Amino acid sequence: MQKLSLDDLFDMLKSCGGDVAGLATTPEVMEMPFDALGCDSLALLETAALIRRELGVVIPDDQVVEMSTPRALIDFVNGSLVD
Amino acid sequence: MTAVVVTGIGVIAPNGRNASEFWSATLSGRTGIGPLTRFDATSHPAVLAGQIDGFDPVEQIPRKLLPQTDVSTQFALAAAAEALADANVDPARFSRYGTGVVTSNATGGFAFTHREFQKLWTQGPGAVSVYESFAWFYAVNTGQISIRHGLRGPGCVLVSEQAGGLDAIGNARRAIRLGTPVMVTGGVDSSFDPWGWASHVSSGRLSRGRDPERAYLPFDVDANGYVPGEGGALLVLEEASSARARSARLYGEIAGYAATFDPRPGSSERPPGLRRAAELAVADAGLRPTDIDVVFADGSGVRNLDAVEAAALADLFGPGRVPVSAPKALTGRLYAGGGPLDVTTALLAIRDGVIPATAHTSAVPASYGLDLVLREPRRAELRSALVLARGKGGFNSAVVVRCTDG
Numbered sequence: 001m002q003k004l005s006l007d008d009l010f011d012m013l014k015s016c017g018g019d020v021a022g023l024a025t026t027p028e029v030m031e032m033p034f035d036a037l038g039c040d041s042l043a044l045l046e047t048a049a050l051i052r053r054e055l056g057v058v059i060p061d062d063q064v065v066e067m068s069t070p071r072a073l074i075d076f077v078n079g080s081l082v083d
Numbered sequence: 084m085t086a087v088v089v090t091g092i093g094v095i096a097p098n099g100r101n102a103s104e105f106w107s108a109t110l111s112g113r114t115g116i117g118p119l120t121r122f123d124a125t126s127h128p129a130v131l132a133g134q135i136d137g138f139d140p141v142e143q144i145p146r147k148l149l150p151q152t153d154v155s156t157q158f159a160l161a162a163a164a165e166a167l168a169d170a171n172v173d174p175a176r177f178s179r180y181g182t183g184v185v186t187s188n189a190t191g192g193f194a195f196t197h198r199e200f201q202k203l204w205t206q207g208p209g210a211v212s213v214y215e216s217f218a219w220f221y222a223v224n225t226g227q228i229s230i231r232h233g234l235r236g237p238g239c240v241l242v243s244e245q246a247g248g249l250d251a252i253g254n255a256r257r258a259i260r261l262g263t264p265v266m267v268t269g270g271v272d273s274s275f276d277p278w279g280w281a282s283h284v285s286s287g288r289l290s291r292g293r294d295p296e297r298a299y300l301p302f303d304v305d306a307n308g309y310v311p312g313e314g315g316a317l318l319v320l321e322e323a324s325s326a327r328a329r330s331a332r333l334y335g336e337i338a339g340y341a342a343t344f345d346p347r348p349g350s351s352e353r354p355p356g357l358r359r360a361a362e363l364a365v366a367d368a369g370l371r372p373t374d375i376d377v378v379f380a381d382g383s384g385v386r387n388l389d390a391v392e393a394a395a396l397a398d399l400f401g402p403g404r405v406p407v408s409a410p411k412a413l414t415g416r417l418y419a420g421g422g423p424l425d426v427t428t429a430l431l432a433i434r435d436g437v438i439p440a441t442a443h444t445s446a447v448p449a450s451y452g453l454d455l456v457l458r459e460p461r462r463a464e465l466r467s468a469l470v471l472a473r474g475k476g477g478f479n480s481a482v483v484v485r486c487t488d489g
Contacts, residue, residue, distance in 0.1 A: 017214065019147040038147065045213045046150070052209060 004055065004077045006030060009047075009070055012054075013039055016046035030071040041065050044073075051077060087256045088487055089334040090326050091170025091319030092427050093162035095271065097133035097312050097414045101165055105424075106431050109439045110460050114413045116295045116310050121194075121275040129289040131298045132275060133312025133415030145231070151214035152227065153192030155273035155313070159224035160231060162317040163267055167232060170319035170331060172265060174233050183236030183263050184225045185255040186317070187247030187270035187419035189474070192219040193279035200278075228267055228317075236263045244474030245381070246342065248315065248422030249482045253340035255320050264325045270419030271315035283311045286475060288385050296443050299416075301382030301409040302389050302455055303444040309384035312411075315420020316427045323487070334430040338467070339368030339483030347477075357381070357479040358395035361471060364481035365399075368467070372400050375483070376465045377438050379425045381473045382409025384416075392471070393451035402452030406461060410439040422472040422480065429468035429484045438463055 006025045013020045019038025023029060029037070034044060048064040051057050057080045059067075067073045092102045097115025099105025108115070118124075119132040135158070140149060143161040152160070163184075167174075174182040196219040202210040217223050222240040229238050237258040241250040248270035255268035274282065283289055290308035292298030299310040326333060341363030343356030365372055378396060383389055396407060410428050411417070417424060432438055438461045447455050467485045474480075 014146070015150060017147050017150040019145070021146050042151070042213050042216075043147075049209055049213065 003081065004074050006070055006074065009074060012047050012050050013043060016043050016050055018043040018047065031069055033068050055081065057081060085260045086323035087259045087320050087337045088323045088326050089318050089337065089430055090321050090331040091166040091172065092334060092430070093165030093169065093317045094424065094427060095135060095138070095158045095162045095314040096424060097135055097314060100135065100138060102169070102427065105427070109410050109413060109428060110437065112413065112440065112442045114295055114442065115312065116299065116413070116415055119275060119280070122277050124280060127280060127284060128291050129284055130293060131290065131295055131310045133310060133417070134275060135314050148227065150212070151218055153195035153218050155188065155192055155271055156218070156224050156227055158273055158314055159186065159271040159317065160227055162269070162271060162315065163228040163232065166267060166317045166319045172319055174265070177265055180236040181263060182234040182265040183258055184229045184234050184238050185241070185251045185258065185266060185268045186224045186228070187241045187243070187251040188221040188224055188272060189242060189244045189247055189418040190272050190274040190279060190282070191221050192223065193274035194276035195219060197276040197278040224271060232267070234267060237266070243478040243480070244476055245416060245418050245421050246472045246474035246478035246480040247419040249340070249426070249470065249472045249480035250342055252318065252320070252337060252423065252426060252482055253342065253480070256337045256340060259320060259322050264322045266320045267317055268320055269315060269317035269423035271317070272418035272420050273313035275313055290384065299384050299412055300444045301380065301384045301412055301441055302393065302447050302451060302453060304446045304448055306384050306386050306389055310415035312415030312417045314414070315417050316423035318423060318426065333487040335433055336485045336487050337482060338485040339364040339366070339370070340481070341367055342478070342480040345477035345479065355391050355479070356477070357392060357471065357473060358399055360479040360481040361395060361399055361469060364483050365469065368483040368485060370467060370483065375400065375405055375467050375469045376463065377429070377432065377468045378405055378407045379429050379468060379470045380407050380409045381471045382411055382441070383473065388473070390451070393453050397452035403454045406438055406454050406456050406463065408438050408456040409441045412442045412444060422470065422482070425470045425472070426482055426484060429470050433465045433468060433484065433486045436462060436464055438465070
């Protein structure tokens with residue numbers, strides 16, 4: 001299955017109430033805390049629900065709020081897709 | 084006692100998407116009532132609404148708020164931003180808790196919730212937006228306005244159907260008297276999705292008329308129910324000396340406020356509470372009924388409720404002794420938005436020395452003893468205005484606004 005890219009994730013965050021419009025998807029952004037990217041816990045929960053619907057990957061609510069950066073989220077999703 | 088003044092106005096109404104559009108429509112008699120087009124309502128018993136067309140939330144509010152807000156909250160955010168800009172208030176210049184928000188809302192985030200319920204029943208709980216958790220909620224407009232503008236002081240919501248918008252203004256006035264220098268207050272409603280519309284129809288008070296100029300006729304012999312509208316108004320209220328110190332423009336003073344409840348139907352010989360609310364608000368302003376220059380009536384458009392209001396006014400002021408108008412004939416009844424929009428009308432009427440007419444109403448029963456302003460706006464020197472609102476369930480609220488000298 002197609003891997004989740006940072007661009008894909010940003011599109012999802014935008015449609016889920018994350019305030020990432022106008023941010024470039026640079027490698028540094030991968031390591032930035034979601035807080036600093038304008039994404040609160042609700043935006044992440046909403047994004048996790050979208051990932052579940054679109055990619056079939058289930059991220060438990062208590063784990064998604066612990067994922068502090070795009071890298072953590074993308075690694076989890078892509079790791080699950082491999083399995 | 085601390086005087087509380089209005090320094091900013093924001094309007095989102097069926098006949099005007101900002102305060103100046105609304106005021107010119109109100110004076111020229113341009114109606115916002117027409118066929119409901121948000122969905123196919125043609126099979127419903129009521130088909131007319133005061134609908135806001137051409138509102139683009141993308142132009143009005145931050146993009147990140149779009150997925151988490153009902154259209155009613157988008158309206159509220161647009162009106163609050165207009166009011167704060169109009170007041171030229173920068174919340175950051177006040178102390179951390181020196182600015183707050185009190186709004187009213189009667190129907191919640193209906194359209195948003197309808198959409199999420201559809202997802203729930205067709206796709207399952209995993210498809211329901213997390214934002215449903217607050218997007219439906221009566222208090223959400225207060226919260227979103229507070230967050231967007233950094234208004235960290237007192238925050239609350241009042242829910243009392245059409246009376247609620249005046250209750251919010253009364254509560255904001257109290258917050259200022261208790262020491263918060265700036266409050267954003269008012270109310271907005273919108274519930275024109277199929278589910279929301281069903282809730283309006285079930286009140287039994289909607290007009291079944293199909294002619295936009297004949298459907299909602301407050302105080303008319305042919306009054307036969309009301310047309311629901313959407314939108315409302317947000318105001319910036321400030322402590323008067325602080326507003327004067329920053330050379331703010333003053334629209335007028337919120338001089339009096341009162342609220343009463345009707346006795347339970349059939350339980351009492353006591354009369355409905357509207358007259359007492361009006362009387363208490365006038366007294367709260369330190370005025371006598373003879374000091375009131377104009378009344379902006381609740382104007383239910385339901386025959387027996389019109390009669391109750393007319394009797395209350397005739398009793399308090401004397402038959403025909405004060406000009407009365409219900410400019411909401413051009414917007415429909417806006418629920419929580421109705422009172423603040425009427426307060427806006429009162430302030431602009433005082434400013435411009437003109438009473439807008441009650442559009443479309445043509446024949447008032449003589450027994451009402453009402454001097455209803457009909458057909459054309461009436462020139463008049465106005466210093467004090469009484470605004471009345473009744474909410475279904477027995478709520479009566481009244482606000483007195485007064486011109487500020489200098």
